[in-house]
Amino acid sequence: MSLITVATCSLNQWALDFEGNYERILESIRESKKRGAVLRVGPELEISGYGCNDHFYEPDTFYHSYQMLAKLIAHEDCQDIVVDVGLPMMHKSVRYNCRIIFFNGKVLLIRPKMYLAMNGNYREGRWFTPWRRHRTLEDFNLPAVVRKVTGQLSVPFGDGVISANDVTIGSEICEELWSPNSPHIHMGLDGIDIFTNGSGSHHELRKLDYRLNLMRDATAKSGGVYLYANSQGNDGERVYYDGCALIVLNGKILAQGSQFSLRDVEVLTATIDLEDIRTYRGSLISLAxxxxxxxxxxxxxxxxxxxxxxxxxxxxxxxxxFLHTPEQEIALGPACWLWDYLRRSGLGGFFLPLSGGMDSSSTASIVCSMCHLVVEAIENGNEQVLADVRRIVRDEEFVPSTPQEIAAKIFFTMYMGTTNSSKETRDRAKGLANEIGAVHYDINMDTAVSAITSLFALVTGKTPKFKVHGGSHQENLALQNIQARLRMVLSYLFGSLLPWCHGRHGSLLVLGSANVDECLRGYMTKYDCSSADLNPIGGISKADLRRFLPFAAERFKLPSLHGILSAKPTAELEPITEGYTQTDEEDMGMTYDELSTYGRLRKISKCGPYSMFRKLVDLWSDRLTVRQIADKVKYFFRMYSINRHKTTVLTPSYHAEGYSPDDNRFDLRPFLYNTRWTLPFKCIDNDVSRCEEAVHHREEAACQEPTA
Incomplete structure (x- = not known):
């Protein structure tokens, strides 16, 4: 046997936290050596942090990265192990996303990324240039700070591999695994034994299965070992990097790390017989x-x-x-994201306007999940989590034994009712808050609403009325928006001062609770209580939240969620009468299931109005006429374009779905549209006319057929 032990890891790095990132990298190397590994691989851009974004334009980012690299190379704990780290580098005045492989105080190779991530949340081509010279090396003059510790003037830079006496190692970087012509294909044909991949791959619901299959397929076709390292945690962005380091051999998984964890460093090792690779490859005649x-x-x-x-x-x-269910992913991913944001923000907890409806209750349940994760981490001996908790609550003796004890310190909720609110939602909000352990308040905003409408009447001489009282659509909408916007103002007032009221310093992060479908449709008031500091459900569909709440009710013992789930979603911004009760789906003019379909077709399938209509004719023709489908598509695009401006102020949301309308990073479409969509709608109308004429001709022909 030719046995070799190798290590990969997941690290919770933070953009521009150079010294903190260095310490976590060093800890992972120490743990790798402790387990007998002779090769250690880390995540993409782990020294600087992946999410530096436009800081990659700054020379400071590169200089500080070189400083930390030099410290690693020189450190006594980084000897006698081949180390593969990620950082940005400048070569001939061109910025590259690189891996540096070093061993015993010497740089062996700098391998620049060849295929950049440029879709969805990724904009690597804004800061970096891909290396186009495949299987080519050239000299790279090391920066002075690195040169001092290695004694090397220049080292190889480009697309090469490392060859020890008994094993060969080649690198991929994140996106290259996803690309059709992946480097591992060519490295496998050239007999490379080990493929490393330092990655910065974010979490989306149901994405891990695809990632696993890519690595299994990569090594099943041509043999070899795949070492996958990934970032973990909130790097300072909307996305959450979900870790799950992997070691795969010949299509079989040898080791799988945790996908959602509060640990800052997680190391994965496996011992491999290299003869298994050579035997496997020898049996593949086409490969030979x-x-x-x-x-x-x-x-x-x-x-x-x-x-x-x-x-x-x-x-x-x-x-x-192991794969989590989507419900488990919703419970774990946003919860870990919130924890990272809270502990790194320097603030004292969360404030949530809790309406007793499905969306705000989902946000509350995710905070509850976070509290459970924190308690579990402390019980498992995670000293970093305990130190963070004590710092947040400003109590050096605090040791929580239940999730409710943490919630009582860091989670404040408030039901902000008016005369339009129902007793049922008020009671549901209070019940859920009590089960979670949050500090809950119940207020009535009628005096504040009345003050604003009275001021308007004083200035204009006109008093707006709700629709059910004879008012116009404009008046009705304005009166609803007053209530919604007041909730945002009050949220920040109470979020700022509630810690002071409880004898504590600092303020709270205000949480929003608008789901991705409502954002897509624009079914929210601009600058209402959906405008917050963070929104953990802003990238999650209503359909997935409906599946999440029963899971949360059982997992976290929150029976109030059953009543919330069975209630019809309502904004409760209009008066309730015998003949009228406001519901979200009636207000929107479409169901949440339809919205999810529109969103996926709009963003993932890249459909405009006409192509969406054509696809929906295939999908929905068993229950709707062609004209009904056309009307629904045109209505969606009218509302989408009218409300697109709201996406410019969306609360930073946890990214979970591939059809988020967030225009800050993910969806770079205009926000001022020609809402008539004249040509696309004409094409739809022409198709509808042709379909209806065809149906009419078929019916006429059927009537003229002779009967037996």
Whole structure:
């Protein structure tokens, strides 16, 4: 046997936290060596943090990255192990996203990224240039701060691989695994044994299965070991990097890390028999045919052995992968994201306007999940989490034993009612808050609403009325918006002063609770209580939240959620009468299920009005006429375009769905539209006319057929 132990990791790095990032990298290297690993791989851009964004334009970002790299290379704990780290580098005045592989105080190779992530949340091409010279190396003059510790003037830079006496190692970087012509294909044909991938891959619901399959397929086709490292946590962005480091051999998973964790450093190791790779490849005849004529990679020789002496070590056996359900992902991902934001923000907790409806209750349940995760981490001996909790609550002796004890310190909720609010929602909000352990308040805003309408009447001489009292649509909408916007003003007032009222310093992060479907439709008031500091459900569909709440009710023992789930969603901004009760879906003119479909077709399938209509004719023709489908599509696009301006002020939201309308980073479409959509709508009308004429002709022909 030719046994080798290798390590990969998930690190909770933070953009521009150079010294903190350095410490976490160093801890991962120490843990890797402790477990006998001779190769350690870390996440993408781990030294600087992935989310530096336009700070990558600044020379400081590069200089501080080089400083930390030099400290790592020189550190005594980084000797006798091949280390693969990620950082930004400048070569010939061009910025590259790079991996640096070093060993025993010397840089072996700088490998720049060849395929950049440029879709969805990613804009790497804004800051970096891809390396286009495949299988080519050139000299790179090391920065002075690194040169001092290595004694090297120049090192190889480009698309090469590391060759020890008994094993070869090649690198991929994040997006390159996803690209059709992935480097691992060519490295496998050239006999490279180990593929490393330092990644910065964010969480989306149901995404992990796809990621797992990519790595299994990569090594099943041509053999080899795949070492996948990933960032974990909130790097300062809307996305959450979900960790889940992996080690895969010949299509089989040997080790899988946690996907959602409060640990800052998680190391994964496996022991591999390299003969298993060579035997596996030897059985693939088509691989041998292609490998015989493949182009060779430039190899950087290390001149040392990496395989261990024969002893008691045994190869790691394959395991079955673990996948969370979407409900578990919603409970865990946004909760970890909120915890990272809270502990790094310096603030004292969260404030949530709790309406007793499904959306705000989902946000509250996610905070509850966060409290459960914190208690579990403390019970498991996570000293960092305990230190963070004590710092947040400003009590050095505090040791929470239940999630409710934490919630009582950091979570404040408030039911902001008016004369239009019902006793049922008021009671549901209070019940849920009590079950979670939050500090709950119940207020009536009628005096504040009355003050604003009275001021308007004093200035204009006119008093607006609700629709049910004879008012116009304009008056009705304005009176609803007054209530919604007042909730935002009061949220920030109480969020700022409630800690003071309880004898504590600092303020609270205000949480929003508008789901992705309402954001897409624009079914919210601009600058209402959806305008907050953070929105953990802003990227989650209503359909997924409906599945999440029963799970949360059982998992976190929140029976109030059952009553909330069975109630019809309502804004409660209009008076309730015998003949009228306001509901969200009636107000929107579409169901939440329809909204989810529009969102996926709009963003993921890249549909404009006409192509969306054509697709929905196929999807919905069993229950709707062509004209009904056309009317629904036109109504959606009218409302989408009328309300698109609201996406410019969306609260930073946890990114979970692939059809978020958030125009800050993810959806770069205009916000001022021609809302008539003249040509697309004409095309839809023409298709509807042709379909109706065809139906009419078929019916006429059927009537003229002779009967037996």
């Amino acid at each position: 045919d292609q490998a015989a004529v493949s182009n060779a990679y430039p190899r950087i020789q290390t001149g040392h052995d990496m395989c261990m002496e024969h002893g008691s070590a045994r190869p790691t056996r394959p395991i079955e992968p």
